[in-house]
Amino acid sequence: MRISSLQIFNNGINNIQNGQTQLAKLQEQISTGKNLNRPSDDPVAAAQILKFRRELAANETYSDNADVSKRRLELEEITIQQVKDAGDRLKELAIRGSNSTMNNQDRGAIATEAEQVQQFILGLMNTKDAQGEYLFAGAKGQTEPFVNDGQGNFSYQGDNEVRLIQTGPAAYVQSTDSGRAVFQTVPGDMEIALLNTSAAIGPLPGGFAIAMTAAALGENSEFQQYIEENGKQDLTLSLDLATSQYDLLDPNGASVLGGAVAIPAPVAPATTSVIEFNGLEIDTGVDGTAVVPGEVITTTIRPSQPRHSILTTAEKLITALQAPVTDTASREAMMAGVAEAMTEIDVAQAGHRSAQTELGGRMVSLQSQVAVNEDFSIFTQSALSVLEDLDYASAIAKFSFQEVALQAAQQTFSRVNNMTLFNYL
């Protein structure tokens, strides 16, 4: 085949240039340590690398989140433990206070100490975290959660929200607890509200003022038992003044009395009729005798049983201890008050314990999630490394080989170009 001189020259140059390009590429790989330096080197691997990097970045965030959550959960745990310890102290004080050798003055001193413990617990329950947010206020982080109304009634001002934090692609850990869930665990007395009381259409005999009268709603009261047996549903009281009858209806409209009953006559000295139902007494405000055509009055009886915290319990204890004992009755009242407080402390402590157990469980799962994340990170790193990191041994071997090839090309170039017939003319 015929070949022109320029071709010989150009081929030589091209070969050298190719060799240099290859060397430069290998050198780039060797100096960066990366197999892939731009996506077009291997588009599929590039997309995977992008995905792995993303997963690693997310994983790092999850680990950070886990750290933050761990710190907060630890703070919670310590705080609850301290509340629990203080609760133990309250119980000791209660036992000492109920000791029959104590006189009024001794009990007063114990009550004073109980007050201090109460203040201490209040401070703990209103703890702030590093960000200055109340730890146990739910989502209302800047609202003081437990507040004394001045009468010793402590109410909860926060809400029941919890904060979920992502610690894995599909793993969320609850990193806060609301004060309501942790502390508001002691059931109080049953409360009854009258809702949606219908207005009277005309003047009624005896006036009209439907109201709760006796609130015999304590722990073992008759009504409480009724609720436990029948559920805490609304009852609708319907007073039909045309027939002088009343009825109590459940939410489905069925009578719980087995049918309408006559409104009883007022018992002197009262002038209005009082209806009684399982210990629940409702003053109808009417005298129960007059007939008013078309007049039907309804009201909804809504029972509820709010809960309170150990703070209110402490207040009960303090009140019981501060009441001077003068006779047997007042001693029994004191003993009963202290006993009730002790029972309530137990209930509150049980709540604290279950919160602690839950916290412990959460911290364990947090830890195992951290371990999973670490494993994942190592795994992803190694997968990433397979894709993008350079195999130095093979790259350096290739480099040496290219070097030899380039040298050969350079040497032959000058040799070939030196060969010309003109040398012999």
Add this chain to the structure above:
Amino acid sequence: MSGSISVALQGLSAAMRGFETTSNNISNVNTPGYSRQEIILSSRAAPEQGVQVVDVSRVVDTFATQQHWSSSSAFKSTEAYAFFAGQVDDLLANPATSISAATDDFFSALQTGVDDPSSIPNRELILAQSEALARRFSEVDRQLRSQNETINAKLQSAVSNVNELAGQVAGLNDLIRLADARGESANELKDQRDQLIMQVSEQVGATIQTGTGNSDINLYVGNGQPLVIGGNASTLVARQGDPDINDMEVYISINNSEVSVSEQIREGEVGGMLQFKDDVLLPTWNELGRLAIVFADTINQQHSNGLDLDGNLAGNLFTDPAYVGDVRAFSTNSTEISGGSNVIIEDTSLLQASDYVVKFGADGAFFVTRSSDGTVFTKDDFAVRNAALSGYQDATAEYDVANGEIRLNIDGLDIRLSSQQGNAFGENDKVQIQPVRAGAELIHMELKSGRELAFASPVRAEAAEDNGGTIAIGDIRINDRSQRIDVNIVPPAVVYFTDANTYSIYQAPAAGVAFDPTTATAYDFGDDANGNTIVSIGRSYDTDVGIDIAGTTAALNLIPGLITDPNEDSVLDLKDRPMQLVFGTDGSGNDTYSVFDMTDPSNPLAVSVNNPYSEGAPIQLQGFEFVPEGKPQPGDKLNFGYNTDAVSDNRNALKLSNRQQERLVDGGSYQDNYGRLVERIGTKASVANINMEANLTIMVSAESIRNGVSGVNLDEEAANLIKFQQQYQAASQVINTARELFQTLLNSTGG
């Protein structure tokens, strides 16, 4: 005797010509495009005898030369393509410019907000990262834009270069034809012309045809548009595209009429650049724009469902991308398109990364071409739009042919076009729509302060303290305010569902007044065409038909108790109106729930009573719904109120951060979509590189074949020198011998 001398003289002269030719070849050994020449000798017949130089000809193989031209134009095309594709490839994947990396940063920052929603420094950090992400989008957009401008400038200079070259080829055609006619040598001219044609091929690629008397070479570009015919050259023009001025087009001007050849030139550098624009640049641009739009819209949707640090329902975090689309009429249209024509992005989940062309036909026909996949939708692909309902209705059209007004809903777009004069659109009039192109450019962060970031849910939901059952509140979803169905009737109406199959239509209460079905006034629709009263209470609901209001229907997926009310809007109502759910049982012992309006706590107002309860089935309340979990006991209560003072609430932040994993763009997450784009462009760049290498090999091989035939070999020329030297010496010897013979003769006669 004298015969011999004259024959020898011819030999001398032939050797001289050979020597000259060789010398010429040697001198041009490095001249680009030079074809070696050789002398063609022939012997003379008796009686003259001797040798004559018939021609000094170029040694060329036309096929090899043309092969060289076409292979270099293919190489130049792939080279340009690979060069620009490599740039885009680097731009998209480089961590310093990658959208994916900025998205990671954004969501990582957002996680700090999830961890500590009330922290102002965290909020400012998130704001800064949002800003950075928005800027990253516009930065990548700017890079693509500047690449487009570079290509436009290069196209222009390439085109004027080609015009120059084509003119010269035409001129050379004339000269060569003349020389051939006169029988003169035109070797150098032909070499020059080959060189020029080579350059034209490198720029635009040209088809070669030998013209008149084998002297002319005619060049054609694209699909056979004549660039040079004999001595005449046409002109290529590169100028602003129609209708998109940024999309430069190449036209060929023949006899003062212009034909666009942008779609046809695929060879040479110009072809490579044009193909790159169609294949890589514009799709990347659109894809990036769509990603920006979907990102901004979906983040905005979630963000505006939350409360900021001050307890206000938040606005958009990024620019509302609904209005970034462009509508452009073609200059060839016979009817002017009104400036009020526009495109609004209504549903980003349906959005495509594409441009569209709407073309009007005769008799109310129209065609919508989606450029990304070339799909053409005709009039039959669109249902008739329900004019009484606002909002997006997929695959529908409303076309007023006579007045030139059309409204199309396709791929999440609401396209409205109207003619300027209010008359019918001209046949074959076209409008180009670029809904997403500017998406990445126009995305901005909208908030001024970190306090405005919405991390809290607007709903405070609590189970009552004394609940006996396990009823709990699962996921709360705020109804998307943009998906409300407005009913275009006056006065406003409320559609109220008493159960899944029955609904009534009432007059809406005055603003600020709660809707109460027990006291609401039935809507008065008057009589129908037959004089019968249109019933508004107790209508039966068929999901296939939807709500029928005054003869118009809208398909709704509704849940009992839901109120659809043009006046009522959102969870904001909870501010004035807390709600309570009370559970109970019906006569058969199944769980039920009743909804109460707790505006006055001592006077709860029943909104709906004794609805069947099933765990996990979402319960729809005013402006939001929630998923109940667990089993209630009768009398258990759930309370819902407006989430005031919820500075530590991170529920909306968590939902925002979950958007990173959600499949929101084409069945993938934001970054999946971006990864696919990187992969796609990477593949294109990689294929372009492979093609470039292959074409380079082909070009080098074609070049060596051509050079093998036409190139100068110095050894050969050295041999030729020896050959001609010997011929010359021998011929001189003949003369010398003849002289000696003559001398011998003289001597013998003259004594």
